[in-house]
Amino acid sequence: MGGDHGPPVVIPAVARAIASLPGDVRFLLHGDEAAIASELARYGGAGGRVEIRHSDSVVAMDEKPAQALRRSKGTSMWNAVEAVREGQASAAVSAGNTGALMAISKLILRMSADLERPALVAGIPTPRGLTTFLDVGANVDCDAERLVEFAIMGEAFHRAAQGVPRPTVGLLNVGSEEMKGHEEVREAHRILRSGAFDLDYRGFVEGDDITRGVVDVIVTDGFTGNVALKAMEGAARFITNELRVALTGDLGATLGAVLARPALRKFRDRMNPPPTAPLLGLNGIVLKCHGGATDRDFTQAIRVAVDLAQSDFAAEIERNLRRLPAALAVNCPAGSDGTVRPTPAAEEPTE
């Protein structure tokens, strides 16, 4: 029922997924039975691989998460996540209200990692494919331990979703020698490079590495990640707008733009980030699809959900998370409470 369009986008996406995915992939569709059934009828009923679970109410796109949470029991969103907890579904996919989906998922599935909220992941286009970038907004204050948790979860997600056997991981920091970031980042760096975890940690990366594809997974706190993601989106929008203006400036430019149109369209598609974001750190798989997603986007989200459900994703995360307490004890015996220590940045060796 979620997203800007509801069943008219979700149902065609399910129909397309059914046509291309193996026969053992089946669907529980939560929401208004009549609306779902009538849309489903247009696709020949989806061959018995779909089951409709009626719900009387839905979470509205513009509801405040706290308010949505209070009356969420029995909504289509609640039922979809509850089905994951009960083992009836291997994963939940929603294009609905992000904040409500995070709150409901946290309440029903509980966190597996020590986070305030599930971490939000963005996939950033680079010359070498997609970079997994997290957290992009859910956990604003992050100590070193949380940053390490993001690394563990992002690495496993990248392997499952992108099929990269051994993803490389970097920690976002500022550039110059004299200012190597705050204590949380340097402490997370010490813990990650200690070799305590089964992952390929490559050290610090900088803001311009996000779109460069130097590593597969880039980790940062939710404040920096949210600002960086939106700053890049804003820059991309500004540049493409300016380009459009430039290419309609005079006859030569306009004619050039017409001739180059297929190339420019391909360029635009290439720029589009994937519309799916997993909520990481939950005991269960929940994917958020962008509210404005098209049916093709939603099909893509379903494919990622299937990839995650069929992977060792959860077990890999759990194995690495179990190594965290010992790694913390060894690498930061004074505790990792996120407070800034008086050690001056310039004097702290980091490599």
Add this chain to the structure above:
Amino acid sequence: MGGDHGPPVVIPAVARAIASLPGDVRFLLHGDEAAIASELARYGGAGGRVEIRHSDSVVAMDEKPAQALRRSKGTSMWNAVEAVREGQASAAVSAGNTGALMAISKLILRMSADLERPALVAGIPTPRGLTTFLDVGANVDCDAERLVEFAIMGEAFHRAAQGVPRPTVGLLNVGSEEMKGHEEVREAHRILRSGAFDLDYRGFVEGDDITRGVVDVIVTDGFTGNVALKAMEGAARFITNELRVALTGDLGATLGAVLARPALRKFRDRMNPPPTAPLLGLNGIVLKCHGGATDRDFTQAIRVAVDLAQSDFAAEIERNLRRLPAALAVNCPAGSDGTVRPTPAAEEPTE
């Protein structure tokens, strides 16, 4: 002597500035007398508005700031900043080693604001002109008081450099209702909106507002600012590279690109941020010009220096900074020591 090219870039820039600026603008050129004089001779000696101050040594572009600082006395960079302290020069402009320039300027001129280092400013192109964005890397850990100082300094700089009588100021934060940033940002917001200062504060802005021009000045800590600036630079580089690839893909696209070339060139120029950054928070005007700056870029840096020197910039900053202690006492009586308080983000009213 600084920058990737030294006198062959700086001297033509000075010659051009002399041709276009009023006769009372004069220059002290610090560095190797022979090298400067021989370059200067190619421009007819600059009509008596130039005085060469010889120095035997220079700060190298790749020297570590701490090392450069130790042996900096008597270098051309030291002498240029020292001339500002002595009142012989109204402003210093350098294309040299940024870290060394910051360290030397701080040592000679001392900080006027309570900052670790001078704040670094970036000018971001937007549809409505340039946005002044700070701090982009110098002060990694910032409490609320420092963020307010950035607002005060950035506002005065924007007025002097851009000629906007009453610049608007925004504070960078994350987006959603449920997560309004960490305590430092919310405390700075409370102080700025209290009306204690003579500036037009407009509240929170988000990452994608940086290139949108919604406000003239955007304030953030040096960690977030550095990451956001580099993320935007990286995104712009990625996009223009992809565009180049797309436009050489087939005959139609290539022909289109040829026809659109003047428009694309204009587009590229429009994207280029200004190569000059002031070091803010010092008792004196010091401007850093990008190491790879052309002579036209350096002329532009000189013009900004003249604008700043002829403005009320320093007095305006001082007036607002004097109001800070009282504003802090009223708006955060528990102190503004930069520690994160236990108040949960979601429950803190911010508007």
